[in-house]
Each structure stands twice: as C-alpha cells, then as structure tokens.
Amino acid sequence: MAKERILKGIAVSKGISRGTVFVYETKEIQVFQTSIPGIYLEREIERFLGALEKTKQELNSIKERINAEIGSDFAQFLDAQVLMLRDREIIATVKKRIKEEEKNAEYIYHDVLDEYAKKLCASKDQYLRERVADIWDVGNRVLRNLLGLTHSSVVDVPKDSVLVAHDISPSEAALINPDNVLGIAIEGGGSTSHTAITARALEIPAVVGIENLMAKIGNGEKVILDGNRGILIKSPTPGRIQFYKGETKREIEYQKMLSPYCELPAKTRDGRQLDISANIEFFVEYVHAKKYGAMGIGLFRTEFLYLTRRGNPSEEEQFRVYNELAKKMKPDPVIIRTYDLGGDKIFSDYHEANPFLGWRAVRVCLQDLNFFKIQLRAILRASVNRNIRIMYPMISTYEEIKKANAVFAQVKQDLTKEKVDFDDHIQVGIMVETPSAALISSHLASQVDFFSIGSNDLTQYVLAVDRGNERVSHLFDHFHPAVLRLIKQVIDAGHKAHIWVGICGELAAVPLAIPLLIGFGVDELSMSPVAIPKAKMVLRALTVPECEEIAKEALKFRGAPEVRKYLSRMISKKFPSIEGIK
Ligand code: PEP
Ligand code: MG
DSSP states (O other), rough: OOEEEEEEEEEEEEEEEEEEEEEOOOOOOOOOOBBOOGGGGGHHHHHHHHHHHHHHHHHHHHHHHHHHHOOGGOOOOOHHHHHHTHHHHHHHHHHHHEEEEEEEEHHHHHHHHHHHHHHTTTTTTTHHHHHHHHHHHHHHHHHHHTTOOOOOOGGOOTTTTEEEEEEOOOHHTTOOTTTTTEEEESSSSSTSSSSHHHHHHHHHHEEEEEHHHHOOTTTEEEEEETTTTTTTESSSHHHHHHHHHHHHHHHHHHHHHHTHHSSSOBBBOOOOOEEEEEESSSSGGGHHHHHOOSEEEEEEEEEHHHHHSSSSSOOHHHHHHHHHHHHHTTSSOOOEEEOOOOGOOOSSOOOSGGGGGBTTTHHHHHOOOOHHHHHHHHHHHHHGSSSSSEOSSSSSSSHHHHHHHHHHHHHHHHHHHHTTTOOTTTTEEEOOHHHHHHHTTHHHHHSSSSEEEOHHHHHHHHHHHOOOOGGGGGGGOOTTTHHHHHHHHHHHHHHHHEEEEEEEEEGGTTTOOOOHHHHHHHEEEOGGGGGGGHHHHHHHOOOOHHHHHHHHHTOOSHHHHHHHHHHHHHHHOOOTTTTTTT
C-alpha cells in the first residue's frame, strides 16, 4: 500500500473533501510550420479571421452561462479576453506576416503571440506581466480552433474529483462545476488568486501554494483535501480516513443543528435586536448572505473588482455591480467600502519598506481625486435604490474625513447638475481600524453617520503585529486588553454622538467575543455569511445585563490569556455540550 504523504499549502476555502485526483494539465499545443502557396493566402487569412470569430462566440456563450449562474461581475474578465481577440495590432501583424512569409496561420499567430507575451513578461509593471496568462488563455483557444482540436477544459472534470493543477486561468476557474469538483489543490496562487476567490464563492474546499504539487501527485490517486488546515493528504491511511469521516459527520450534524438559526431573528433573550450582516468580497456572495440569514451587507470589499479585471473598473462597470447588489438585497442595507488596496495588495511597481503603513486605501484615493470620484459616482448612482451606505477604510486623521466628505459633496453636486438621481440621505461611515482613529473617535463621530470597527487591522496596528506574518502570529490577539479598551472607547464615542457602531473584523464572528461586544453596546456585527447562524445561536442565549456584567469583568484583566479563560468559562455555562463553540 502506498505510503501516506501530507502536502502543505495555504487554506483558502474551508471544508473537507475526499475524492480522486483529476490532474488538469494545460498541454502545450504543438504548432507546425507549413508553406502556403500564394493563391491560397487570402483563404488562409479568412481561416484565421474565422477562428477569431469562433473563439469570440465561445467566450460570449461562456459569459452568458456565468452571468446566469454566478453573476455578471464574475464574467467581466471575459470582456477583457474578447478585447484581446480584437487587438488590431496583433490582427494586422498576423495578416501581414501570412502574406509576406507565405506560412500557415497557426504558426504565424503563435509566433506573434509569443513575441507579445515576451514583451509583457519583460515589463516592469507586475500587472502587465500577470496578463500573460490571459493572453495564452485566449491564444490557445484560437489555436485549438485553427487546428480543429477539442478544448480541454475544467468542464470535463469527472464526478467526485479533487482538481489538481499548477494553476488555473481566470476563465477556467469560472467554469468549474461544483457538482463534480469536490476540492481544489493548486501549486501556485495566493489567497486572492482567481481560483481562491472562485472556490470560496462556490463553497468548494481549496488549498493553494502547495510546493511542487504537480511532481508529487498523479491522476487517479485517492486524496483527502482539508481546506480548514490547508493540507492535501495523499494515500490517506485507514485511520486518517476514519478521522476525517468523523470530522465530516460532525461538521454536517453541527451545520444541521445550526441551520434553523438562519431564519431566526438576531435578538438577545431579553429582546435586544442586533443587526447581523455579511462581509462579502464578491457580488455573487449575496446568495450566501441571504441563505445564512444576513440582514444586509455590512462590508462589501470592493477591491476584488480591481483585482479581477484588466486595469481599473470603469464607473459604468462599478455602477452595474453596486446597483445589482443593492437590488438583490433590497430593502436591507448594503455598505460599500471604498477602495482598500495598496501596500502589499496593489499591482504596481511602487515598492514600500512598510506596505501596511504606506500608500493604501483612502490615502491613495485622496491623492488621486479623479480615480476616487469614479468610484464615488458609481456608488451614488446605485444609491437610487435607497439602501446603499458608503464607508471609507484606513482613516487615521480628522482631516482625511473632512477631505473625503468634501470630495463626496462635490460629486453629489456634479450629479445634481447632470440631473442624475441619487440618495441625498445616503449614510456615510468610516472604518475605525487605526489606533489614531480609535483614540480620536469622539471627534470623528461628528463627521459621519456610523462607525464600523475593523478589528483585523486595529489589532495589527495596536499590537504592532503584522496580521499576515506567521512568525509573530502568536502575538496577534484580538483579546489583548489594549484592543478591547479601544473597541469599548469607539462604541462609547459613537453612542455619545448618537451614531450607530458596528464591527466587521473577524472578531465579530468569534463566539467568545459576542457577549463582550454586546456588553460594550455594539449595534451591528458583520461577518462572513457562513458564521451567521452560530453567532445568532450565541446571542439568542444571552441577556444584555449579563453581557454587560461579562464585559465589565473582562476589562479588568491584564492579558489576553486571562480574558479568554474568563470568557470561555462564561460561555461554557451557556453551552456546556456544544462542540466548537469557542
Ligand atoms: C478589518 O481590518 O478588520 C477589516 C474588516 O478589513 P480588511 O480585513 O478587509 O482589512
Ligand atoms: Mg482593514
């Protein structure tokens, strides 16, 4: 029997799957050179143009399918690919060279694309370099059509497969059929890669960044993919299979037990209503938000609109997404966070020594007002639905809010002049996620309609611990008294100024934190959709006075371990037998 082997990667989509490996290889297409007699050159050019047209039709029908099944923002990258097909320079060069060199279309086209891709590879601009995959994605489609080959596509993956690939192109990722693909394991990629985003949206467990994966695994092998721990287990032992069977069964039973909570109101035992909303990265996730019982979108991380297409999204493209989301969620509110890329997440040549302390989010927007205004216009136009709210990330000074609000007022004026309708009473809020914003929140509160506490960044900045660095992850703790005191301070400052205060960092979904946050008086908890039923279950078992008591006590401790121990004791009194509640 083959020896069990554990391959480690990065967990990007939760869940466990057991299946058979389907190795997806994008095979190199073999292109041969042949001479074409002069009288047939026009026909050769027609053949080339016909292949382009056929490819365009294929891409359009894929786009229609994706639009219908998962949502229009998913399909945007296909527009970029259709544009590549229409690239006049490439078409003109191919036509010219076929005539001059009297060679076959596939040979010339392959050569032209190769030169083009090499130029992009040599570019200093990382974004352009990353477009090479798109070029070959489209180019190979055209070549297959020229050569009369069938398309090898992820659509062909058989049932009960764990899809293994070096990488998957954006158009392929969007074609994955969740009925057949139980899990995804990828050699390359990071947590914001197209594959990771798609896997999460389709709720398929996925692990990326597994070193040398393709050399270590073969077609037909039996594997277990653990998307919670970020591992792929090759030839699992009977003991391991048994363990995961148990874990899957427990997970199913647990989800079954939780499912009634999707429908139940988010009310404490003594009747205090809280807003529980969803954090989403992608338009399509509104489906999950509704399924798990969210009362709105508390955080739409719009940066994924910028990460999934060529160049920045236009006003029109953004408007379509915001408008569609607002319509789908109506009458529930949708909080759109403005651009939060920068530092480590931006596609640019601009390297910084400390990206998290650098040119990021609202700082970028306030330096490039034209860029900022495009997004503000799109959000305002979509606000005709009367359920949109806007939120600025990474605010660290009072002046930043004043400036952002002034730009917003200017955009409103422009739209009024243009006779474009929008919600003049749109709520404007900020994320409180820097220590400076938290400390001066009483001043900031006068300028906004709400606060949403970003506990991920707040913890990172308060504790001086990089949230993505494994070496210091033991120091990253939301329950550090310094973080908790600041959260309490922000909630108090908001309430004193009569504005509502929510929390949209990961802490909002931690069951241990829920009594504490209710005790602090938080109005809204926003979290990933799947966490909502558990959060409702916890808060429905609590009363406000007992939460206030717990919060008061918790603030007396000196360190996170003591806080956690105390909260664990408190919560296990309520849920003595429920596993995984912590
Ligand atoms: C946060 O910082 O807590 C937050 C919700 O924003 P992000 O995780 O997108 O930085
Ligand atoms: Mg943040």
